[in-house]
Amino acid sequence: MKAKFEKVPESTDSSFISFLYEKENFEAPWHFHPEYELTYIIKGKGIRYVGNSVQNFEEGDFVLLGSNVPHCWKDTNSDSKSVKSIVFQFNDTFLGQGWMEKSEFRYIKKLLEKSSRGIKFNVEASKKFSKKLINILNKSSLEKLLSFVKLLESLSAIKSHEFLITDGFVPNLNHKTNERIHRVYNYVHSNYYKKIKLGHVSSSVAMSNEAFCRFFKKSLNKSFFTFVNEYRINRACELLIETNKQVSQIAYECGYESLPFFYRQFQKFIKTSPLEFKNRHIASKA
Known part of the structure; x- marks a missing residue:
């Protein structure tokens, strides 16, 4: 962004x-x-x-x-x-x-x-x-x-x-850098629910795959696909709270083709399972 x-x-x-x-x-x-x-x-x-x-x-x-x-x-x-x-x-x-x-x-x-x-x-x-x-x-x-x-x-x-911000992150206020980040964020926001290919993203900012990966890591202090999974898991949390959809359906709607991989990513970012997360939220509102 x-x-x-x-x-x-x-x-x-x-x-x-x-x-x-x-x-x-x-x-x-x-x-x-x-x-x-x-x-x-x-x-x-x-x-x-x-x-x-x-x-x-x-x-x-x-x-x-x-x-x-x-x-x-x-x-x-x-x-x-x-x-x-x-x-x-x-x-x-x-x-x-x-x-x-x-x-x-x-x-x-x-x-x-x-x-x-x-x-x-x-x-x-x-x-x-x-x-x-x-x-x-x-x-x-x-x-x-x-x-x-x-x-x-x-x-x-x-x-x-x-x-909120991790150690080591320094905001880059350079116009060109932030214009590229802007395009990347918009791309993920519009395409998170389907398979995201690195080549499509890198070409949207006129960079090679290797150059783009270095650029993103340097700009946000995390890899591009770490960011993608972080975004997807946040959207999954919304659906868990707001709907009664099955976990497998939510995983698919958030762009995950593998349910075990979805569970691993959910555990990585939220530190619990999807159902545990949902149950905790329900209990907190009781």
Whole structure:
């Protein structure tokens, strides 16, 4: 996916940007911007791309992203007619020059440093802060700023969270590189359910098979077919949760011709079996 630079408009009446996003779809392309971004999903489900991470998201998804981390949310639920999220965007100077060097903000500074790998907060944090996030939007300017700083301080105290981006990944913001990644992502999105041939993908970006494999590995710190299987397994997880289809049918619909290979890939990425995953999800909603 092409990581498009996004110019975040400066607010004339606030030190940071905060808004409620509500449309039919998440329309933003894969993009990056110098501002940090805190996003909470109120309504919608699909696949979230952050750096070299490909994961499902659903209501309650709560993520903090660092400066210039490429990202986008793509909803895949055709039954839903709208999506909704709360978004906060802020830069290094939203509290003035050098504020992060003050001892009062040392824990927030550590949180923002870690956000360069993308932070997904756990379910407990999502439930705890959901109403507070909405309340912040409705406050006056000064109250909004103070409440937001307190929110960051509270988030910095959370010990259990997930890093989205793997060690060793460095975002490449080169236009040509990201244009190629953009084409590859679109190809996988459109063809994941059938056999994907390396030659077709490499020719779509005008590269030889060998050159393309080196390029993709260098760009995302994972092989192309690792990415394909990661994408397919995420789509399989969606179908396991949302339908009553047999595992074998889901495997086939996600592009797997071999059921044993599907089970191995599912175990690799999800760390459990498909049925165990489904049962855990059902139990968590009971």
